[in-house]
Amino acid sequence: MKYEKVLHKNLETPGYAGSLADYERLGGYLAIRKALKEYAPAQLIDLVKRSGLRGRGGAGFPAGMKWDFLPKDPAITRYLCCNADESEPGTFKDRQLIERDPHQLIEGMMLAAYAIGARVGYIYIRGEFVYGAQVLQRALTEATRAGYLGKNILGSRTEIDLHLHRGAGAYICGEETALLESIEGKRGLPRTKPPFPAIHGLYGKPTVINNVETLSNLPHIVNRGVEWFISIGSSPKSPGTRIFSVSGHVNRPGNYEVPMGIPLRELIYEQAGGVRNNKRIKAVIPGGASAAFLTESSLDVKMDFEAIAQVGSMLGSGGVTVMDEDTCMVRAALNLMEFFAHETCGKCSPCREGSSWLVQIMRRIEHGHGRAEDLDQLVRICNNIGGKTVCAFGDAEIAPILSTLKHWRSEYEYHVKEKRCMAGDRGEELVGIGRH
Amino acid sequence: MNPETKKVEFSEKAQKEIREILTHYPDKRSAMLPVLNLAQAEFGHISEDVMVMIADLLDLTPPKVYEVLTFYTLLNEKPVGKYLIQLCRTLSCALAGSENILGHLKQRLGIGIGETTPDGLFTLKTVECLASCGTAPAMQVNGAFYENLTRGKVDKILDDLKRGAQPVLKPMGEN
Numbered sequence: 001m002k003y004e005k006v007l008h009k010n011l012e013t014p015g016y017a018g019s020l021a022d023y024e025r026l027g028g029y030l031a032i033r034k035a036l037k038e039y040a041p042a043q044l045i046d047l048v049k050r051s052g053l054r055g056r057g058g059a060g061f062p063a064g065m066k067w068d069f070l071p072k073d074p075a076i077t078r079y080l081c082c083n084a085d086e087s088e089p090g091t092f093k094d095r096q097l098i099e100r101d102p103h104q105l106i107e108g109m110m111l112a113a114y115a116i117g118a119r120v121g122y123i124y125i126r127g128e129f130v131y132g133a134q135v136l137q138r139a140l141t142e143a144t145r146a147g148y149l150g151k152n153i154l155g156s157r158t159e160i161d162l163h164l165h166r167g168a169g170a171y172i173c174g175e176e177t178a179l180l181e182s183i184e185g186k187r188g189l190p191r192t193k194p195p196f197p198a199i200h201g202l203y204g205k206p207t208v209i210n211n212v213e214t215l216s217n218l219p220h221i222v223n224r225g226v227e228w229f230i231s232i233g234s235s236p237k238s239p240g241t242r243i244f245s246v247s248g249h250v251n252r253p254g255n256y257e258v259p260m261g262i263p264l265r266e267l268i269y270e271q272a273g274g275v276r277n278n279k280r281i282k283a284v285i286p287g288g289a290s291a292a293f294l295t296e297s298s299l300d301v302k303m304d305f306e307a308i309a310q311v312g313s314m315l316g317s318g319g320v321t322v323m324d325e326d327t328c329m330v331r332a333a334l335n336l337m338e339f340f341a342h343e344t345c346g347k348c349s350p351c352r353e354g355s356s357w358l359v360q361i362m363r364r365i366e367h368g369h370g371r372a373e374d375l376d377q378l379v380r381i382c383n384n385i386g387g388k389t390v391c392a393f394g395d396a397e398i399a400p401i402l403s404t405l406k407h408w409r410s411e412y413e414y415h416v417k418e419k420r421c422m423a424g425d426r427g428e429e430l431v432g433i434g435r436h
Numbered sequence: 437m438n439p440e441t442k443k444v445e446f447s448e449k450a451q452k453e454i455r456e457i458l459t460h461y462p463d464k465r466s467a468m469l470p471v472l473n474l475a476q477a478e479f480g481h482i483s484e485d486v487m488v489m490i491a492d493l494l495d496l497t498p499p500k501v502y503e504v505l506t507f508y509t510l511l512n513e514k515p516v517g518k519y520l521i522q523l524c525r526t527l528s529c530a531l532a533g534s535e536n537i538l539g540h541l542k543q544r545l546g547i548g549i550g551e552t553t554p555d556g557l558f559t560l561k562t563v564e565c566l567a568s569c570g571t572a573p574a575m576q577v578n579g580a581f582y583e584n585l586t587r588g589k590v591d592k593i594l595d596d597l598k599r600g601a602q603p604v605l606k607p608m609g610e611n
């Protein structure tokens with residue numbers, strides 16, 4: 001099926017280069033004009049609430065509701081932050097939105113800033129996005145020159161300034177309170193919540209943090225209305241489109257914008273062109289490395305927040321990683337565990353110590369030195385991390401091991417008993433995780 | 437503090453940029469990462485004297501800068517080669533054969549992970565997901581993406597760099 005593109009409409013238009021002129025030619029910056037004219041900030045918050053737009057960064061929290069948590073007293077300074085840290089393994093949608101349509105994001109931020117009454121917003125972009133930062137900086141300069149940003153935007157006496165803030169390599173800075181610490185010039189250590197950023201955020205002021213894709217939805221909701229937005233997608237709780245980053249053993253990896261709720265099978269086989277070499281699917285991660293692995297038997301699940309949760313995983317960041325039948329699950333889980341062990345910020349001991357123990361045991365199993373008791377030991381350690389940490393990283397890091405152990409325990413047992421892997425050798429070209 | 441630390445200074449251009457950066461925040465300390473990123477672009481790595489200079493600039497004690505410097509992986513305390521190669525090792529790249537690419541890079545450069553070639557040209561590192569998973573395997577050279585890597589492509593990249601070509605910043609899928 002072909003679906004109408006929304007966030008990808010401009011960037012998939014031939015010749016579109018993302019300049020201000022390009023963006024305006026395709027109807028850009030009409031939404032902010034409309035909002036400034038037709039909606040008071042509270043009405044804009046209400047509109048976004050009614051649209052049911054949910055966060056695209058990972059947790060899926062309703063955006064309008066989050067905005068509404070801010071104190072109403074306009075005398076209190078408040079901030080907007082765009083989370084452009086995109087570091088969740090398997091996810092590469094924000095990068096494309098930034099590189100190819102920066103003004104869509106800027107207009108989205110203007111709408112959010114206007115709604116919550118923020119005069120200053122920061123875009124926290126991961127340090128590796130050197131090109132993306134260049135594109136955004138150019139776009140910010142263009143928008144300021146054209147009067148879209150600054151002290152008196154479009155003659156409305158509304159002040160909005162947006163600044164780019166580049167990170168310097170740390171996955172944890174995508175966690176919203178670590179992101180705030182990082183902007184404040186500190187190490188990116190997550191804060192204990194509550195208080196939540198809506199009350200006590202950047203510099204102790206009320207702050208909204210939203211993901212790039214979440215914010216990029218806003219101009220469209222304002223232009224086309226709540227009814228239209230809700231009509232996309234299958235479930236009342238998951239309206240709108242979703243950009244899925246599909247990678248791994250598929251014929252056409254890439255970013256696919258589709259209505260939320262299409263079956264996972266359709267996403268893989270129709271959008272992403274099916275599995276390479278017509279192999280069978282062994283495993284799919286539906287929402288970034290923090291989401292539990294699913295088996296082939298879950299391929300008919302709908303890609304919306306509720307349905308994915310029902311099969312024991314999460315929609316998360318929308319990063320869909322497909323692994324074919326030759327892939328070694330122990331090795332895949334070890335790969336991600338090494339990621340988490342490298343990225344733990346070290347603030348709380350279950351996560352700091354646990355991640356390094358988990359890696360050690362996983363390496364031992366993978367390298368043929370596993371012991372029979374190791375499998376239960378893995379579960380025990382995971383259970384001592386889950387729910388016992390300062391931030392959600394703790395729950396995320398145990399997902400790969402727990403889910404692969406649940407679905408493919410026999411592969412772990414085979415490693416321990418036979419001291420080798422049961423997945424096949426896949427030959428030179430496809431080597432990777434299947435091969436030992 | 438080492439009494440022999442040399443006096444280091446930002447270029448005129450960087451100083452101007454820093455003055456602009458400071459206007460973005462209600463608090464000087466927030467200029468930390470922007471200034472560290474700028475310093476790295478200017479000096480290649482953050483030496484002790486650069487760190488002290490930044491602490492001065494932001495009215496902080498050097499340890500406050502040091503703790504940040506050591507937290508973020510893109511900031512180098514030590515000099516690196518002229519070209520810093522950062523190859524992704526995370527799952528989607530591994531599924532696409534990043535281990536082969538790593539082996540090839542090691543062999544071509546004659547160095548291991550974290551090492552620099554004797555001529556000071558290349559430093560090789562593995563890093564975590566670069567948000568290039570759909571164009572895997574992927575790496576960055578001095579911040580520029582190189583994607584859909586094959587052995588042949590790596591050979592060409594290395595040869596070009598050796599010949600003096602500079603890495604070019606390009607959007608996803610175009611390099």
Ligand SMILES: Cc1cc2nc3c(=O)[nH]c(=O)nc-3n(C[C@H](O)[C@H](O)[C@H](O)COP(=O)(O)O)c2cc1C
Nearest residue numbers: 055056057083085086087174175176210211214392
């Ligand atoms: C360990 C960790 C890493 C995260 N990384 C990101 C990220 O890279 N980008 C992002 O938008 N959200 C990330 N999040 C989610 C943010 O904390 C936050 O929920 C999100 O930015 C809110 O925006 P949204 O409501 O628009 O999704 C991460 C969360 C955790 C716990």
Ligand code: SF4
Nearest residue numbers: 345347348351389391
């Ligand atoms: S759970 Fe891990 S990443 Fe999160 S605060 Fe604790 S140590 Fe840091």
Ligand code: FES
Nearest residue numbers: 524529566568569
């Ligand atoms: S896994 Fe290598 S870029 Fe994402």
